[in-house]
Amino acid sequence: MAKTIHFFFLLLAMLTTLSVQATHNRAGEITYVVDPSDFLSITATITTYTKASSVPADRDSLEICWGYSINDTPVCEWVLRSNGSIIGGIGSGVVLPGDIKINTYTATRKYPGPGHYVISMTDPNRNGGILNVNPPNSDNIPFHIQTTASILNPAFQGFNNSPVLLQPPVDIACIGELFIHNPNAYDPDGDSLSYELTTPLQAVNTPVPMYSSPSQFPVSPSNAISINHVTGDILWETPQTAGEYNIAMYIITWRDGVALDTLIRDMQVLVQDCDNKPPIIETIDEICVIAGEVIDFEVIATDPDAGQKVRLTALGGPFIVNPSPAEFLPNDNSYQNPPVIRHFRWQTTCEHISDQFYSVVFKAVDNFLGDSTGLATLKTVTIKVVGPPPEEVQGVADMDVINVTWAKPYDCEVVEDDYFKGFSVWRKLGSNQFPLDTCDPGLAGKGYTRIANKVLEVDNGRYIFVDTDVERGRSYCYRILGNFAKTSLSGFNFNAVESLASKEVCVQLSRDIPLITNVSVRNTDATNGSIFVQWSKPDPEDLDTILNPGPYTYELWRAEGFTNTGFTLVPGASFTVNNFYEAVDTNFVDTLLNTLDNPYTYRIAFYVNGETDPIDFTNNASSTFLNIASTDQTNILTWDLDVPWDNYRYTIYRRDNANPTQYDSIGISNTEEYTDKEGLVNGVEYCYFVKGYGSYNIEGVLPIL
Structure with a gap:
């Protein structure tokens, strides 16, 4: 014991x-x-x-x-x-x-x-x-x-x-000199x-x-510490007092x-009172490449203090990826007389495609404190590897559809771990010939709408997408993206990545039927409401008048509400001419409607050669229906509509009892809502109407009002 x-x-x-x-x-x-x-x-x-x-x-x-x-x-x-x-x-x-x-x-x-x-x-x-x-x-x-x-x-x-x-946190700092650290995550x-x-x-x-920022020793305009929230660079500009400091990130x-x-x-930072300046690194700040390209750039390290040697090294994600890691050549990390010149070289592959930038931190350290260490400087270079753009995009109109095709094989369709997930198809009314930027792949903010995803269908040795949601007379422009993502064990995608966009292809569909260009409420009333409807004739270059001779008839059809069914012919709204070039009414005022409670939807039937069945109907176009929700000294306006053109702006008008016949413009909105709180008084009745501005983006068709 x-x-x-x-x-x-x-x-x-x-x-x-x-x-x-x-x-x-x-x-x-x-x-x-x-x-x-x-x-x-x-x-x-x-x-x-x-x-x-x-x-x-x-x-x-x-x-x-x-x-x-x-x-x-x-x-x-x-x-x-x-x-x-x-x-x-x-x-x-x-x-x-x-x-x-x-x-x-x-x-x-x-x-x-x-x-x-x-x-x-x-x-x-x-x-x-x-x-x-x-x-x-x-x-x-x-x-x-x-x-x-x-x-x-x-x-x-x-x-x-x-x-x-x-990046090991092992570097010292000198009073009055910039200190840089990057964790190189x-x-x-x-x-x-x-x-x-x-x-x-x-x-x-x-x-x-009792923790204080190192910038408090002492408080000075020349003593500040900050971090780059994206790259992770910590900059201390500049240490003023010798000693040991603690920072954490x-x-x-x-x-x-x-x-x-x-x-x-x-980590700790040891600040010394040393008569020494850090080395200087000269190289690029950022580079973005298409997967498969070789990155090769020069890195030069010099030292402002004569007689000192410099060691130049590099660390970062590209050196540990598999396959095809990067190299820093020549492979010599020893101290050398400046300038020290080395090359970063990376043969990129499709496996390297990422939505995130890779970071490479280059470090130059002098031998001020002996043969093994001294004062260092870091330089972070960011690298992005993007998916290649799909090539040879073509578009062909085929009756009422558009066939969009592009080249097969795609450069990165075979990637480890099934990283490639197919293509997405993006569409825009009208063209946008923006310059491609390898640092900003994808199509966000370019005006295109994704209409298909995970496309992998092949026809005649080419990838194909058939766009059936098209309207006659319109010009559609397409771009294709390659899509990549990691996959969970059950097949759910995460960390999705979009490739560089393909070149644009545009297809103009024939405008061989009319287009509705205006549906406006003229009078709001429960029994005596009225709506003005206007349309344009078919494009004479698209309508073959030999195959489709006269007489030509235009009929206006109406349905109550936002709908695709229940249409009836509007009484008195049928117009016929024997020859296409003859003048014919292309507008009509529809009356005796309940526009107070209901919106209405219209379409035009177009007949040729006196036939009883129309060639086709136009796309539907509705009136605009305004809703108002009132709160304290505020009216919240929202409006609904369903039209085949694109509205890009609305002007809001208002009148009150003091001026019962005078509407004044009070604001503009780019969306279907507006909040009016300017000078409103509770208990006073206000009336509003909204005017929309739009376009078909079709040459020869006037803007919509």
Whole structure:
């Protein structure tokens, strides 16, 4: 018993001694990957950056907590270091230049079910002497890092892995010189990432006490720290006071607009009073290419301080993708006399297509502090790989349909993991000859409407889409996109990507029947309402008058409401001429209607050669029906209509009892709604009408009013 007690006190003394020593943690984060054979099992890796020379405080194991409890007891476990030389089953870590050791601790855990879990690690002590954390006793504040992991059901949402941070946070800063850091995050699932500065933590979701931004030492216009929310670049312009500082950043993972994970990198920045300027990197800022092209650009590193050598390196997602990773040539990371010139080269493939930019961080470091390290500068280059545009798009009118075809094979129709999902067809009335931009693929904001998706039909060796929803006389313009997406185990798509748009093809359909060009309510009344209807004759170049001789008859048909059925011939609205060139009425005022309660829909029947069956009917066109909802000193106007042309603007008119015959324009709207609150008085009756402006976008047809 005495020996057992002696051992217990000895072990307790050892643990107590360990807990009060500073860890010299410079930085850390937690990442994880999901087991594809068991989506509830993940492997988490704690990565820390410590002071290599601090042997007494070296950690050969750390405790990881998995973010859930069993019987109210948090599930945690001790994890051995796994990187570096293995001695006695324990990794010794990897020493980097500048007295830095990188340590990794890896463990696997199966979760009880899908959900959000906070994986965390807490080391009892930070470095002493950190200026902006609980000064002057930062060593009493725990060093805590955490990652919120979203365990998804892969059948519906796909697998979710955390981003990996490829840029070690090991660089020093000099007073008066710009300091740059970028975590160089890469998401293997193709999710988008955003970045935010945050307060470091001492426990789960618990900020450290008495934290101040490094820009407060001292407060000065020349001392500011910021983060680029898109690229992750942290800029400190410029450090003013020597010492150690703590900063932390959130890296947030997004999928289809929903935030999934939040990873925290906690890091220290050592600012020294040094007479040295950082190297300078010269290269491009951004490049966007079509999959299959080779990216090859030059990167030059120089140093403003004479006599110093420079080492130029690169890290980023393109170097770890599979297949066809990038290269940085020549393959020499040693210090060299400036200028140091290397080439980034990447043979892109269809597997690299992504809606997100890849980041490559180039780092140039001088040897100001010796042969192994010095002051560094970072340069982030963003790269986008887009899907190729479908080629040889053709359009042919065939009676009342349009056949749109394009070349097969498509350059990226065969991709690993069934990444290619087919084509989408986009249509626009009239042309838009915008210049293609490889950095901005797709057709958003270009005026086109997607009318078909997942098109893969083939006819005569070409992809084909048959557009049946067309109207005679109109000019339709088409573009095709290749579509890509990752797929869940049950076939649901996520992280969809659109290719560069194809060239445009336009098809003009024959206008061999009339077009309704105006349906306007002339009088609003329950029994004596009236509507003015106007139409245009067929285009004489499209109507073959030899095959379709006179006499020619135009009939106006009407139905109550917004409908495609129940039409009756409007009394007195039939007009006949023997020859096409003869003048004929092309408008009519329909009377004795209940326009107070109902809209009406019209169409024209067109007859040739005295036949009893029309060649065809025009497309339906309705009157505009105005609705008003009143609240306190406000009238909310909405209106409904169903017309074959495109209305692009509405003007709203109003009158009141003070001026019962005078309507004044009060506003303009581009949509079918308007809120009137200008000078309204409760209890006063106001009357409104709305005038719409539109167009068929057909040459020779006047704008609609």
